[in-house]
Amino acid sequence: MKLKFGLRTRFLVLFVIFSILISWAAGYITQKKFEETIWNQYKRNAIETANLAVAMIDGDKFEQYALTLKKDEDYEQIQENLNQIRRMGNVAYIYALKVISDFETIYVFDTWEENTPKEEIGQLGGREAYDKTYTGIAKAMESKKTNEEFEVTAITRFGYNATIYAPVLNSKEEAVGVIGVDVAMNDIKSTAAAAVKNMLSVMISIIIFFLLFLLIVIQNSFIKPIRLLKSCVEEMAAGNLGVQAPVWGRTEIAEISRIFNEMSYNISIHMKEMEALNKGYHKFVPEQIFHILQKPDITRIHLGDYQETRLTVLSMQVRDFEAITKAMETRKLFAFINQIYHEAVPCIQNRDGVIGEYYKGGFLAFCQKSCQEMLDGAIVICQHFYTVRKQMEGNDSEKCHLNFGISHGMVMLGIVGDKERIAASMLSEQIEAAEHLKSVAWKYRSEILITGAAAKEIPDFFTQYSNRFMGMIHFRTSGQTEKIYDVFDGNSMEDREHKEITKDKFEEGVKKFLKKEFYEARLCFIEVLKLYRQDYAAREYLYRCNCYYQDSKAAQEADIYIEKF
Numbered sequence: 306m307k308l309k310f311g312l313r314t315r316f317l318v319l320f321v322i323f324s325i326l327i328s329w330a331a332g333y334i335t336q337k338k339f340e341e342t343i344w345n346q347y348k349r350n351a352i353e354t355a356n357l358a359v360a361m362i363d364g365d366k367f368e369q370y371a372l373t374l375k376k377d378e379d380y381e382q383i384q385e386n387l388n389q390i391r392r393m394g395n396v397a398y399i400y401a402l403k404v405i406s407d408f409e410t411i412y413v414f415d416t417w418e419e420n421t422p423k424e425e426i427g428q429l430g431g432r433e434a435y436d437k438t439y440t441g442i443a444k445a446m447e448s449k450k451t452n453e454e455f456e457v458t459a460i461t462r463f464g465y466n467a468t469i470y471a472p473v474l475n476s477k478e479e480a481v482g483v484i485g486v487d488v489a490m491n492d493i494k495s496t497a498a499a500a501v502k503n504m505l506s507v508m509i510s511i512i513i514f515f516l517l518f519l520l521i522v523i524q525n526s527f528i529k530p531i532r533l534l535k536s537c538v539e540e541m542a543a544g545n546l547g548v549q550a551p552v553w554g555r556t557e558i559a560e561i562s563r564i565f566n567e568m569s570y571n572i573s574i575h576m577k578e579m580e581a582l583n584k585g586y587h588k589f590v591p592e593q594i595f596h597i598l599q600k601p602d603i604t605r606i607h608l609g610d611y612q613e614t615r616l617t618v619l620s621m622q623v624r625d626f627e628a629i630t631k632a633m634e635t636r637k638l639f640a641f642i643n644q645i646y647h648e649a650v651p652c653i654q655n656r657d658g659v660i661g662e663y664y665k666g667g668f669l670a671f672c673q674k675s676c677q678e679m680l681d682g683a684i685v686i687c688q689h690f691y692t693v694r695k696q697m698e699g700n701d702s703e704k705c706h707l708n709f710g711i712s713h714g715m716v717m718l719g720i721v722g723d724k725e726r727i728a729a730s731m732l733s734e735q736i737e738a739a740e741h742l743k744s745v746a747w748k749y750r751s752e753i754l755i756t757g758a759a760a761k762e763i764p765d766f767f768t769q770y771s772n773r774f775m776g777m778i779h780f781r782t783s784g785q786t787e788k789i790y791d792v793f794d795g796n797s798m799e800d801r802e803h804k805e806i807t808k809d810k811f812e813e814g815v816k817k818f819l820k821k822e823f824y825e826a827r828l829c830f831i832e833v834l835k836l837y838r839q840d841y842a843a844r845e846y847l848y849r850c851n852c853y854y855q856d857s858k859a860a861q862e863a864d865i866y867i868e869k870f
Contacts, residue, residue, distance in 0.1 A: 348455050348469065348488075354394035355451050355471035355486040361386045362401065362414070364475030367482055371403040371413050374430040384414055391416045397466060398487035400427055401473060404442065410435045413482060445470040446480040458487065530558040534565060547573030593659045593673070594729050597718050608727050611719030617676040617759060618669070618716065618731075619658065619683060620739040621649065624706035624747050626666030642666060645705060648689060652682045661731055667743070669736070676713050676762035680755065680770070680792065683709040687752045687795025708752060710742025713759035734780055741870045742778075742789065749775065749842035752795045757788030770794055771801055774812045775842060776867035777819065786866065791842070803837035811843060818846055819865050823854035842867075 361383060370380060391399045401414035412427035427433065437443065441456035455467035466487040473482040530551075537550040548569055550562040595601065598610050623629065623645060630638055646668070650660060653670045656678035662669040672679050690705045714735040721730045735756075742754035754775065760766045775789045793804050804811075814829030827850035833843040845867070853860045 348467075350394060351396060351455070351467070351469040351486045351488050352451055352453070354390060354396055354399065355469045355484055357394070358387055358390050358399050358484045358486065359451070359471045359473060361390065362473055362484070364473050364479075364481050367401065367403070367413060367473050368475060370429065371411060371482065376429060380429075384416070387414055388416045394486070396486050397489040398485070400485050400487075401482055402433065402442070402485060403482040404435055404446075406435070407437060408435055409433070410442075441468060441470040442483050442485075445472045445483050448472075449474060449478070449480050455488070458485075530556075530562065534558070534562055537565065537569070541569055541572075546576055594661075594718065597673070598720070606720055606727070608720055608722060608724065611717060613715055613717050614673065615714065616671045616673060616716045616718075616733075616735070617679045617711065617713045617762065618671050618733070618735050618739040619653065619679045620667065620669050620710045620736075620743045621683070621686070622667035622708050622743045624708055629666070645707075648693075649686045649707070652685045652689070653679070656682045658682060661729070669731070669740070671716065671731070676711070676759050677764070679711055680753070680759075680763060683711065683753050684770075684792070684795045691795065691797060706747070708743045708746035709754070710739040710744070710746065711753065711755040711759050712736075712738040712742070713756065713762050734783055737782075737870060738778065738780070738787070741868065745868060749791065749845065750800070750839060751775075751791045751793070751842070753792040755790050755792055757790065760788075760790055771805060773804060773808045774815055776815050776846075777865065779866040779869040781869060789868070800839075803840070807833040807836050807840065807843075811840070814843070814846060818850065821853075821860060821863060821865065823850045823860055823863070826850050827854055 366379060366383075370376075387399050387401075399414075399416045400412060402410040403413055404410050410433045412429060412431040412433060414429075415427035415431075435442070439456055439458060441452050441458075445452050449472050451471040452469050455469060458466050458468045466489060468488070469486045471484045471486070472480040473484060475481050534550050537548050540548045546569065549566045550569075552559050552562045552566070595606070597614055598606065598612050600606055600610070623642070629641075633641060646663070650668070653660065656672070657674045658670045658672045658679055660668050660670050670679070687707060687709070690707055694705060712735040714733065716731050716733040716735055718729065718731050720727050722728050735758075738756055742756070746752065746754050755772075756778070760772075763769070766772070770792050771794045772790045772792045775791045777786050778789050779786050791804075793801050796804070810829050811833050814826045814833065817823075817826035817829060827847060830843045830847040830850065833840055834847065837843075849863070853863045
């Protein structure tokens, strides 16, 4: 079984070694013997001085200074008072400390003589090592009373320092710091100062060495792996799913990196599955429907969601599809209709059209961007299947006569169904108009019928496309009327030529029919049929004119709309 030496264990060992070294260095410079008479003399003076100094300090403000490390006028006054007490008490130092950890304290106040070197001055917030083997601070804070015995603490230019500690109490009688009064033992030989200097140099060198060593260990064992792992996390957040972090050793960081790699891999696999699933959903529910409903994906779709938007609607139908289904085997029928979809649908989708629904022998498509693109798609489909019919006479392909209805206007798109199953549905008078036009186009020997609203959306419609005004259509639900146009760019060359020749006379007859000038309209349509006997729309109008022009009563009640639904 392999042992795991984690960062916690490594830091613990390093800090134990570091603490031992600090304790040894501090103990090495401690003076063990003092003259009894000098000791007692200075001890009494130091205790009195410490008590006087504590009386000058407000414990609550002491805590504030230690926390904020900011000076004010009261701070400067307390500092001056402590300096006066130091001078009157004839002591080497008076300072105030706050313990911030088991190994460190900070200066809050410090006093010094005018000729004291700058490096010996404790500044507000200046850090000082705290060795718990010296029990003076702990005793003073625990007992909340001034120490009765000296504690030998350090060597200065005055010689050995013996210190009395007095606790600083706040308004809650809690010990928040200590006042230290240092007394210099003047009978120490001059050589002690040189020894102190040497020892301090050694101690500082040792501390610096082990600090550098500790930083190198932390860098290699903690900071570097964390940065690499952080870099991998950022890559993953940027979309690079599946990124793998390097794993070194058997530390906690290495274990986290292994778990991250597993997570990254699993997420990448899951996201690929989700993408495949979304693509599968889009085969049944077009992605554009989500955009119209202002939903990011199918998981946010709810029953009853809806939006009203302006769309161009195109409806396509295979002419005489019911008769074709009866005359064709089921297997051939599916192949037949799928072949039609295979050739027709891309012409719509490549022009930003969306197939909203497939039904028997046709489909319903919509487009948000361009009505012209929908019309162009319908023309291309008609031209393609006309070519196919000519090339494959005698096959099923010659049955591929397609009719289109195109309209434009407001459409309500929403989600219908029940809790177990939902579907996207479009409701609009424009959809009904498109479906009705494609269902009656065959009656007028037309391939594409388009409403006037859709024609207005197409720039230069009347000059770009071969078209003729077919008449008016009436919407029974809303009571509104709409112009319809026959676009014959997708018809056979023969149809196109005859419709171009008779266009003016045909449209003149339609306009007279709308004015109920049935006799004059009848003459126009007769002229059209003389030139083109296969014009079924002219035949329809001629039949209606014959019904009305000799009967004034019938003429008054005549229905001038070519289509109503």
